[in-house]
Amino acid sequence: MKGSRTKERVVWTVISIFVLVYALFPVASILATSFKEPSDLTSGKFLPTNWSGVNYEEILVGDAQGLFLSSLWNSIGIALIATFIAVVLATLCAYAIARLDFPGKKLILTTALAVSIFPVISIVTPLFNLWRTIGLYDTWPGLIIPYLSLTLPISIWTLAAFFRQIPWELEQAAQVDGATTWQAFRKAIVPLAAPGVFTTAIIAFFIAWNDFVYGISLTSTEAARPVPAALAFFTGASQFEAPVGAISAAAIIVTIPIVLLVLLFQRQIVSGLTQGAVKG
């Protein structure tokens, strides 16, 4: 019994280490590259010969500053707004799906799924033409709207699944305990629903934050271009130098908000909070 326990633990440790290395090696490689000097890029070594901040300097205060900082601002703004709208709409929608019985409930879920499996690349050309005609090309709303089509379906699905697990009897228990309808919702349901909403928000934010295809196709200037698209416009110090260092530095910087978000909301994402509410 005890022997099999330790054996199990060893197996799990090995698997975890393998997955960690597999997932983090590229990140480590990019991190190392971002500290390399341009001449060092082709050295073939993993670690930089000289740790230098020249790439960060370039994108934050140097030549690429305009390109990078404006795109960073665009990315943050657009992703946040898209996330906010998606989460609000999806919460309302998922609430209705989880709580009410109405005709067309299945249809909504299937449609959401259908929208999300539609390949992005097939929509982007018609959208490009349409946006140019109606003046949404190269604007924030011009990106927020297609991002909603990416984030809404998954938000609706995750939240609907989450809401279905909430013991809604608690609302009734609270009403019997003397709460008004609104109090019952706020004191018994919201604390349980919040983790699901936060988790969904983070997923939605990732999707908007990471998009490249819409970002590069529907923008043309710094007015709305997000970071992933901007990276493609980086040029080296000279025509013959690859901008690999600067791109790596930018990639590291755009990873930071994501890491921060996860750390910040870690406590809210804890699952299993509804455990113990009802029997069974």
Add this chain to the structure above:
Amino acid sequence: MASITLKNLVKQYGDGYPAVNNVSIDIADGEFIILVGPSGCGKSTLLRMIVGLEDITSGDLLINGERVNEKAPRDRNLAMVFQNYALYPHLTVFENIAFPLRLGKGKHTEDEIKRLVTDAARTLELTDHLERKPGNLSGGQRQRVAMGRAIVRHADAFLFDEPLSNLDAKLRGQMRSEISQMQRRLGVTSVYVTHDQTEAMTLGDRVAVLKKGVLQQIASPRELYEQPVNLFVAGFIGSPSMNFLPATLEGGVLKTAIGNIGISVDKATAAEGKRVVLVGVRPEYFEDASMVDDAKRPHGSTFTAELTHTEWLGNEQYGYINFDPDPEVRSLLDSLARDMDADELRPQIVVTLDAASRIRGGRPAELWLDTRRLHLFDPETGENLTRDAEAGAALTEEANTARAEEIANARGREGANA
């Protein structure tokens, strides 16, 4: 403190199925009412209608004489323990119990809340767990937290939906007497749903038996036991349950599969005109013939039967007799069993024998049956043909008097302590 009146209550769910059908009950102030019935008979639905969580399709619900059909749950001031606890998982045990108190903003000071919650926790033996979350508690502890939340505030009535179903036998017994004493002490009107025979018989002033949403009978436990109105109530109340023996009535003698049983004239006249009747006999109406007092013997009839086996339980023993019913009667017994939630009603008679009896299975044995107490049922309608309504009412009246005395005593003690 409140009286609750149910007038022809009907609940139809969306699919048109009447989960509660025309139920009328008058619950007096301070009375303890038990609702029993097989699973799915509408007990929870009825409770939820009283508390205001389920719309009333038709009929009237009155609390203290005032119609409350349209009132929100919070305006009815009733406390309920849910069948599945319904605890707030994000709050500690303390906060769970304090929840109803905190909702009445400004009504209680922080000190008062603390005192009330610790008092309730002490009653329920939850003191050590006040800072824990419900998710980390055992089923029994959760159930007690749910109880705590109900008793902590001064509600007009308590509604319990199988509050003890998840406890082990020992704790259940302990909680049962706790509830009983608390109810007497506080004198709070209570409605209590249960599956448990012991709870039904010991806790309530009156027990209401439901079947498929229809109220069968409401009476004191003793009246239900001794004067049931129909087959269903007779079979549902009591454990082991009443034996039903098909019989034909010929000149004051019941011809049954286990022999002829002579019955009194008034019982025979009550069943006049029926070709076949079902004889309802509780196991304890039987006895080993050799152990019956001579004084008692003439009140019953003696017969010989072969027991398949006996079970010795220390204080008494059970014996089993198999019999062969007609196919017609058999289907009746089967449908009766279905009504009562059992798989089949085996054509078997259970008899209770004295623990000292030497009767063993496999040999013919002399048994005595107390014929004064048996009942005859109409196999078609299930109606009890020999029910003595007056005797039944007297039993319930007796229970009421005893009850009033107990409450007075409990209050007197309370007064003396204070």
